Amino acid sequence: MIESVKNRRSIRKYKQQDIAPDLLNDLLATASRVSTIGNMQVYSVIVTKDAEMKAKLAPAHFNQPMVKEAPVVLTICADFNRFSKWCEFRNAQPGYANFLSFMNAATDALLFTQNFCTLAEEAGLGICYLGTVIYNPQQIIETLKLPKLVFPVATITVGYPDESPELVDRLPLEAIVHEESYVDYTRETIDKLYAYKESLPENAKFIAENNKETLAQVFTDVRYTRKDNEYMSENFFKTLKQQGFID
Template identity: 60%
Template structure:
């Protein structure tokens, strides 16, 4: 398959067959992951590969016990990682200056580009993947479960395996909703209406609104799925994690 076909066929897969992902296949996928661009070729990221069912069960609560974490043959936790680089610097008579917020962001960018490469490589091999946004919510729990040392912060999680479902392609906003020519063109109320009209009309989303007894689809997001109080709570947790892991030393 061409890369284009692979990209355009992406679906998140949450149900997997019990066929394991072989060592060679996984290494080939992870190696393709490491070909992603990385800041100054420092490779300030790590990938923790969890296959053991006890380990996956230990990770599950951090992902709000979504069943695909334990059901998937492979759980990959992608981390911003300056620990390895700092250790190398100190062994080479160099004093690392990476205990700051910018360095966390640098490591997170590295980790996410690798993660997306890994996903595309996996899909090209006929595997299914799913991202978990829960990683940044419960980074503290993941750090404990995976023994992540100072300098390491988990940024995203991906499950991997052979698909046992055939979901439809997910809708997207029209391309012009997310693309701006030359500079940012802010949205008038009329433009917002036009961009979201098709999405709001879909039976899937109308069902969401009904199911949750809401007036609008937007309320399903603000009142049910991504609530202010939760976001504020997990913001505090994540900032504390960055402090604990050494990315806020002034």
């Protein structure tokens, strides 16, 4: 499994081969053994296989082709709806309509997501994590009919790989690990830690294609701009309020 993780790739092209229901259910059940806050399991998973439903989900993910082409799309949700109803039906008063509860449920959901991804890849499947799930939560909520206290936090496409892309770069270990306490970065350490990433031909191509001076400018000016981040942040909190997690 260590080797599988070391060699993991995001798969965006899939064979037109269904995933056996027994395999999918076994992966979901095994993934649910992951750590969870207070043993509450405050998450839910929406399994989408139907072509029409995948087509309805696609716009929320900027119509990325793998949403329609993958045999299975999983939407993993922070879910305090089920737990709250259990409390109410047992003469207990739930107090989970708040941001802390959302964070706890989102943590549960993401732990499950990573566990599932690791198990799926070990079983020979490919996955792609879609960050777009938190860009357009309202569309996903409407499409999947999510009630209050349920919020989508992760979407992954799953299927048998029909490609073997190159491994993407990662920062060296010393960029992310701090011994005992956080040590802030100097200009010299930033230069060292990002030297390899900035030297890659594919990143030089990104810079040229976007008519920028540095790779950092591609991120700040093109891919993840302040304007877009602020707009999507506003929408995110608006939707959290709609779903009952904040006043």
